[in-house]
Amino acid sequence: xxxxxxxxxxxNFKHVARNPTSVFNAVLMPVVVMxxxxxxxxxxxxxxVDYVDYATPGMLLLAVCYGLGSVxxxxxxxxxxxxxxxxxxMDVSRGAVLTGHVIASLLTNLVAIAAIIAAAFLLGFxxxxxxxxxxxxxxxxxxxxxxxxxxxxxxGLFAKSPETAGLASxxxxxxxxxxxxxxxxxxxxxxVRQFAEYQxxxxxxxxxxxxxxxxPAAGTAIVALAWCVxxxxxxxxxxxxxxxxxx
Amino acid sequence: xxxxxxxxxxxxxxxxxxxxDVPAGTVFSLLGPNGAGKTxxxxxxxxxxRADGGTVRVAGHDVATxxxxxxxxxxxxxQFAAVDELLTGQENLRLMVDLNxxxxxxxxxxxxxxxxxxxxxESARKPVSTYSGGMRRKLxxxxxxxxxxxxxxxxxxxxxxxxxxxxxxxTIIRELVAEGVTIFLTTQYLDEADQLADRVAVxxxxxxxxxxxxxxxxxxxPGTHVRLRFTTAAELDAAARIIxxxxxxxxxxxxxxxxxxxxxxxxxxxxxxxxxxxxxxxFSVHTPDLDDVFLAxxxxxxxxxxx
Numbered sequence: 001x002x003x004x005x006x007x008x009x010x011x012n013f014k015h016v017a018r019n020p021t022s023v024f025n026a027v028l029m030p031v032v033v034m035x036x037x038x039x040x041x042x043x044x045x046x047x048x049v050d051y052v053d054y055a056t057p058g059m060l061l062l063a064v065c066y067g068l069g070s071v072x073x074x075x076x077x078x079x080x081x082x083x084x085x086x087x088x089x090m091d092v093s094r095g096a097v098l099t100g101h102v103i104a105s106l107l108t109n110l111v112a113i114a115a116i117i118a119a120a121f122l123l124g125f126x127x128x129x130x131x132x133x134x135x136x137x138x139x140x141x142x143x144x145x146x147x148x149x150x151x152x153x154x155x156g157l158f159a160k161s162p163e164t165a166g167l168a169s170x171x172x173x174x175x176x177x178x179x180x181x182x183x184x185x186x187x188x189x190x191x192v193r194q195f196a197e198y199q200x201x202x203x204x205x206x207x208x209x210x211x212x213x214x215x216p217a218a219g220t221a222i223v224a225l226a227w228c229v230x231x232x233x234x235x236x237x238x239x240x241x242x243x244x245x246x247x
Numbered sequence: 248x249x250x251x252x253x254x255x256x257x258x259x260x261x262x263x264x265x266x267x268d269v270p271a272g273t274v275f276s277l278l279g280p281n282g283a284g285k286t287x288x289x290x291x292x293x294x295x296x297r298a299d300g301g302t303v304r305v306a307g308h309d310v311a312t313x314x315x316x317x318x319x320x321x322x323x324x325x326q327f328a329a330v331d332e333l334l335t336g337q338e339n340l341r342l343m344v345d346l347n348x349x350x351x352x353x354x355x356x357x358x359x360x361x362x363x364x365x366x367x368x369e370s371a372r373k374p375v376s377t378y379s380g381g382m383r384r385k386l387x388x389x390x391x392x393x394x395x396x397x398x399x400x401x402x403x404x405x406x407x408x409x410x411x412x413x414x415x416x417x418t419i420i421r422e423l424v425a426e427g428v429t430i431f432l433t434t435q436y437l438d439e440a441d442q443l444a445d446r447v448a449v450x451x452x453x454x455x456x457x458x459x460x461x462x463x464x465x466x467x468x469p470g471t472h473v474r475l476r477f478t479t480a481a482e483l484d485a486a487a488r489i490i491x492x493x494x495x496x497x498x499x500x501x502x503x504x505x506x507x508x509x510x511x512x513x514x515x516x517x518x519x520x521x522x523x524x525x526x527x528x529x530f531s532v533h534t535p536d537l538d539d540v541f542l543a544x545x546x547x548x549x550x551x552x553x554x
Contacts, residue, residue, distance in 0.1 A: 003345075004346060007342065007345040007346055011331065011334065011342055014333065014334060014338070015333045015334075018333050018374070019333065081327065081329070081332075082325050082326075082327040082328065082329035083329045083330070083331060085290075085293075085295055085323065085325055085329060086323065086325070086329040086390070086391075087346075088294075088295060089293055089294065089295065089318055089321065089322070089323045090318070090343075090346050090347065090394065091315060091318045091319070092346055
């Protein structure tokens with residue numbers, strides 16, 4: 001990574017750490033949601049296994065998604081508040097500005113994921129995963145964070161104002177709820193069920209679930225990886241094209 | 248510096264053939280109301296926008312083909328303070344040092360010097376979101392100076408500032424000029440251009456309507472005058488007869504008397520009224536402002552152009 005990217009990354013990371021709302025949304029909120037579903041409502045769901053074991057993979061995804069709102073807002077603020085012109089005149093590369101945001105988002109994701117995993121263990125999470133499986137879990141979640149990060153940066157660049165940028169990421173926050181994160185897709189009503197089965201988060205969650213159970217399935221893993229790579233490419237292309245047009 | 252500069256957004260022409268020439272080491276001011284095209288001009292000159300026509304050379308380099316070389320020579324302080332709200336003043340400057348290959352090494356010293364020079368040392372560790380408008384502008388300019396630019400673009404540096412901050416800004420700009428920096432300044436205020444600029448250009452709806460020194464421009468616009476308002480048309484009639492060189496406005500019942508605004512001419516005027524036992528209802532001294540300039544140069548006021 002270039003030194004400019006490092007400088008921008010440090011700046012963006014300071015932003016996250018200094019903004020209590022973004023820390024709360026990115027790190028605490030997923031834990032709160034997890035406590036709510038597992039501790040309060042968990043006994044009401046009948047999924048065949050201990051609910052914390054069922055829910056943890058989905059919560060990892062949630063942890064990635066909840067951090068995205070503030071990334072979109074931060075990207076948009078940069079574009080609308082004049083500082084981008086300063087960077088451009090200083091010949092800071094487009095790559096440095098954008099990767100700074102993506103990597104900061106990814107690092108925030110990793111902190112949130114660590115918090116979720118810690119909370120899961122406190123709630124009685126008993127995974128059967130070996131070291132390789134764990135590496136697979138972290139790798140896939142990081143890849144998703146990277147992909148969703150680029151998509152969110154694109155949304156942030158595309159939005160007219162920081163407020164609408166924050167709003168634009170809401171679908172990404174809602175999407176996990178319409179997947180097999182909370183309950184299996186086949187328990188959902190018609191329409192929603194088909195949506196849940198075919199939306200990108202379901203194969204990702206199922207892959208994570210398989211890895212954590214120690215029984216990964218290659219089929220879903222390939223679909224999951226394909227989605228992540230696809231989202232990353234679309235996000236990257238959209239982000240760079242929008243950046244060129246706006247700045 | 249620029250010739251035949253054109254820029255249009257869709258069918259709306261923003262800049263319609265602008266020619267500029269700014270000698271190194273001087274202050275050039277682009278004067279105009281909102282919407283005249285000042286910021287667009289700055290954006291083209293600073294490589295942020297591509298012109299649709301014409302050629303622009305800044306610091307000897309073509310902005311279209313040698314953008315990198317241009318950027319290395321210039322600094323820009325935009326209309327909206329381009330500072331990072333969440334970082335402290337010190338961190339903002341540090342960010343500039345880190346992004347500036349030339350400033351590496353003595354970074355700490357450069358930051359401390361700039362904080363001192365701009366009177367920001369006390370608030371250096373506070374987040375910029377707590378800064379006042381004047382402090383933000385100062386920090387903004389300080390950030391621009393990190394790279395030691397030879398040419399600085401200031402886009403309305405004092406718009407929205409209180410009179411004191413405005414004076415501080417002027418002092419800083421004069422110091423920069425003394426150091427040999429070339430300044431390209433846009434402003435809506437005639438007195439600002441008058442105070443700072445060697446040459447002034449008046450921009451109106453994307454066209455240059457006048458260019459010259461501040462003195463040259465002032466000669467083309469109505470000078471200082473005294474305005475007397477009377478209660479009746481009869482009084483106005485009488486006054487108009489006794490005061491030579493005055494022009495009357497029957498509708499407003501006012502008499503406009505050209506003068507230099509000094510106490511001597513003023514006393515003479517008042518004595519003259521006294522002599523005929525007349526008194527005016529209201530008395531005011533008018534110095535030319537942007538509105539007068541526009542009225543004189545374009546035949547319409549700033550109100551019309553500022554859509």
